[in-house]
Amino acid sequence: MDTLYTDSEDTLIAETDEPDTASRLEASAIRLFSERWYSSVSVAEICRGADLSNGIFYRYYDNKEAIVRRILEDTILRIEQALTAMTGETLRERIASMTRILVRFAREHRDLVTVFREGQYRFFEYERRLTELYRRTLGRVLGRNTSIADYLFAVGGIRFAAVRAALHNSAISEDALIDIILNGIFKGNNWAGDKVFNLTVTPSPINLNEGSRERLLRAGKRLFGEKGFHEVNIHEITDAAGLSVGAFYRHFIGKETFFEELIESAGREVRHFITANLSPGLNRLEREMQGIFLFGVFLSLDRWCYNIVREGEFVAPAKVREYYAAFEKGYRKVGDEAMDTSNIETDPLYRDTAIEFMLGISHYYGIELTFDDSPHNAKAIVETIGNYLSAGIGQGRQ
Structure with missing residues (x-):
């Protein structure tokens, strides 16, 4: 039996080097990481959750990243x-x-x-x-x-x-x-490539008369997007904005509420960008395809917004639920247009499932574009997705 001292006190803790020690550490880490953001969990907390000393952790893992x-x-x-x-x-x-x-x-x-x-x-x-x-x-x-x-x-x-x-x-x-x-979802709908992809994209307007509030939000968006919520403090935000800490607290209660506003702002900006650039005269399938394409364009212009939303799932989960709820609301506003009415009549959850499914396509498309450095032909990807939304991946096979 190995006898170890804890890092924080002089109390002796007796520990056996049992085969399940690593499993206990991993179970504790899974519980903590599933409840809180990675950066906010310490090795000491993982060890406490496993009822083990800090020292024994490093027999199995070099650091927190390793576990x-x-x-x-x-x-x-x-x-x-x-x-x-x-x-x-x-x-x-x-x-x-x-x-x-x-x-x-x-x-x-x-x-x-x-x-x-x-x-x-x-x-x-x-x-x-x-x-x-x-x-x-x-x-x-x-x-x-x-x-x-x-x-x-x-x-x-x-x-x-x-x-x-x-x-x-x-x-x-x-x-x-x-x-x-x-x-597929929009069975029998056809799409025209010139209508979907031949568009002039208008970027979001630039505010040339930024006040202190807007300067703080712009600086915070870049810092949180680059480094993450827990790695940024209020002093860094105010320094980047060229303002005092007092100016920050005149507009925001604290870092958490500031971050929540960034999530809310990201959702508004994405939705406004897509809505402002959607072409008139598109059928339902063409609108969905162009919306996916425009989402990719937006992320190429502003990748930080997606980092912030993803981190927000742990830092501000309620605000992220509102982010997705706003997109769901947009889908519900369109209603059942071009969907197969027989599916909706026979399955009361069909419409909700179709909405989740379409959100999922854009979600993982965004991950591919934002975090994967591999080259992607966005037009070809959206064309294929459009074909599947119209006729399914089976293309007549059962």
Whole structure:
């Protein structure tokens, strides 16, 4: 038995080097990381949660990043193991099996899913590996090599809907997901490339008469986007804005409320940019395609907004729920236009599921564009997604 001193006190703690010590540390880390943002959790807290001393942590992990990477690695392995159970003789059966496995995994492993959602862009190589796993799986489903557009449509929609159902109790229908992947949402709608892509984009207006409040928000957006919420203090924000700390508190109660305003502002800016640049005279499918394309254009002009929203899922979760709720409201305002009425009549959750699915396509498209340095042909991706929204990935196969 090893006897160790804690780092913070002179009390002796007796610990056995049992095989489950690493598992206890990882279980504690998963619980803490699923409740709070990575930067706010310390090694000491992980050890306290496992009822172990700080010193023993470093026998297993070099630092906090190492245990996070171990959890991300384990999550990918668990998903891969779950997907080995996929079955089906027909395309529909294989799509159904994949869909149900992914929805069930999110429901049964909320903590791992939550941790991975932060890790997917903090350590993007794990998101890339998971994407590759999903593309291989989708290749087994379709019996062919798959593109990033295939993945975004079929798996991106499932991932987002499954996570939202597991973490936020969003109402979704697995049967609706299966039908959407196989047959599309806007069945029979056609699109014209010149109408979707031949547009002149007007950037958001620049405020040439910024007051102190706007200067603080602009400086904070860049700093939080680059470094993260917990790595930035109010003095850095005011220094970057060329203002005093007193000026900050004249406008904001504290750093948390300041950050919440940035999330709210990001949502307004994205929605305004897309709405202002949407072409007139588009059908429902063309509007969806152009909206996805414009979302990508916006992120190319302002990548910090997406970093802030993603971090906000832990720092200000209620505000991020409002962010997505505003987009949902926009979809509901459009209503059932171009959707198959028979699906809506037979499945009361079809409309809600379709909304989650379309949000998921844009969400993972945004992740690809923002965090993956690989070159992407945005036009080709949106064209393929448009074809699938019209006729499904089955393209007549069942």
